[in-house]
Amino acid sequence: MSTPLNAEMFDDPDCSDRAQPFRVGDKWTGMVLRCLEGGPRRFSELRVPLHWVTPKVLTETLRSMERNGFLTRTVHDENPPRVEYELTALGRSLLEPLDTACDWARTHLPEIVEARTAYEAG
Amino acid sequence: MSTPLNAEMFDDPDCSDRAQPFRVGDKWTGMVLRCLEGGPRRFSELRVPLHWVTPKVLTETLRSMERNGFLTRTVHDENPPRVEYELTALGRSLLEPLDTACDWARTHLPEIVEARTAYEAG
DNA sequence: CAGTATCCTAGGAGATACTG
DNA sequence: CAGTATCTCCTAGGATACTG
Numbered sequence: 001m002s003t004p005l006n007a008e009m010f011d012d013p014d015c016s017d018r019a020q021p022f023r024v025g026d027k028w029t030g031m032v033l034r035c036l037e038g039g040p041r042r043f044s045e046l047r048v049p050l051h052w053v054t055p056k057v058l059t060e061t062l063r064s065m066e067r068n069g070f071l072t073r074t075v076h077d078e079n080p081p082r083v084e085y086e087l088t089a090l091g092r093s094l095l096e097p098l099d100t101a102c103d104w105a106r107t108h109l110p111e112i113v114e115a116r117t118a119y120e121a122g
Numbered sequence: 123m124s125t126p127l128n129a130e131m132f133d134d135p136d137c138s139d140r141a142q143p144f145r146v147g148d149k150w151t152g153m154v155l156r157c158l159e160g161g162p163r164r165f166s167e168l169r170v171p172l173h174w175v176t177p178k179v180l181t182e183t184l185r186s187m188e189r190n191g192f193l194t195r196t197v198h199d200e201n202p203p204r205v206e207y208e209l210t211a212l213g214r215s216l217l218e219p220l221d222t223a224c225d226w227a228r229t230h231l232p233e234i235v236e237a238r239t240a241y242e243a244g
Numbered sequence: 245c246a247g248t249a250t251c252c253t254a255g256g257a258g259a260t261a262c263t264g
Numbered sequence: 265c266a267g268t269a270t271c272t273c274c275t276a277g278g279a280t281a282c283t284g
Contacts, residue, residue, distance in 0.1 A: 021146050021147040021151070021190070021216070022144065022145065022146055022147075022219065022223075023144065023145040023146075023147075024143050024144055024145075025143040025144075025145075026256080026257095027256080027257075029143070042265085042266085043265075043266050043267070044265065044266075047266095052258095053257095053258095054257085054258060054259070054260090055266075055267060055268085056257090056258080056259095056267085056268075056269085057256085057257060057258075058267095059266085059267065059268085060256090060257090066241065067237065067238055067241045068143070068234050068237055068238065069233060069234060069236070069237025069238070069240075069241075075266095079265095080265045080266085081264090081265050081266060081267090082265075082266090083265080083266060083267085090230060090233050090234070090237070093226070093230060094143070094226065096222070096226070097144065097219070097222045097223045097225075097226040100218070100219045100222040100223075101144075101219045101222075101223065103219075104215070104216065104218070104219040108212060108215060111191060111212050112190050112191060112212070114191070115189065115190055115191025115212070116189055116190065116191070118191075119188065119189045119191075148276075148277090149276075149277075164245085164246085165245075165246050165247070166245065166246075169246095174278095175277095175278090176277085176278060176279070176280090177246075177247060177248085178247090178248080178249090178277090178278080178279095179276085179277060179278070180247095181246085181247065181248085182276090182277090197246095201245095202245045202246085203245050203246060203247090203284090204245075204246090205245080205246060205247085
């Protein structure tokens with residue numbers, strides 16, 4: 001809930017792009033989902049593990065997820081401003097298929113790497 | 123195995139793009155997987171349900187899947203040429219998480235549509 | 245039949261800078 | 265803090281035409 005997110009949680013080079021044959025929605029939705037499964041987070045908190053996403057793109061991702069009903073955006077009327085993003089029941093339900101996909105990727109990644117090497121070899 | 127693929131199997135407008143928040147690899151991999159789960163298929167057979175994919179893109183998709191070890195491409199030395207695409211064990215194993223994702227989408231699509239309407243309204 | 249070969253475009257994504 | 269505002273770029277994807 002209040003433990004800070006790990007800055008390196010998505011830095012693993014094995015996670016890169018094509019190695020992960022699954023995607024949820026756009027490029028970042030899956031990672032945002034993961035970031036929010038422990039409870040509500042602020043914009044700046046999300047930017048820590050997602051440090052290679054520009055604020056513009058992160059905003060777009062969050063808006064899209066909000067529009068799909070995956071999360072809620074709550075503006076607390078304070079100064080400095082505080083905005084919290086929290087998964088809805090629908091968004092939370094997405095975690096299940098996401099886990100299935102991630103488990104698959106983790107299990108079969110070596111086979112994919114091997115297949116590519118074989119393919120490249122000719 | 124030999125029953126022809128349904129030409130409309132992907133024509134459902136509800137399947138369009140963003141409504142389906144999951145993707146496997148690129149845009150067409152998931153559909154090719156579905157096409158091949160019943161057994162090997164020829165290029166022209168695949169083009170039937172995938173009739174809005176150009177041959178160039180379908181070729182790219184198939185090559186990519188072959189490279190990842192999801193399917194094999196077998197050229198039978200005949201005239202006219204016959205080429206068959208068939209899932210490997212790895213490709214077949216992908217069907218499980220794919221099903222999970224599709225089940226989720228089917229179940230929750232109404233909620234997403236509803237959320238969007240609500241978002242647009244206000 | 246099973247593809248290539250070319251050319252072209254839309255839009256997802258990034259870099260950079262600024263603001264209530 | 266939590267975003268906007270611009271500008272730019274790349275490439276997945278498509279249209280069209282041709283071939284061993």
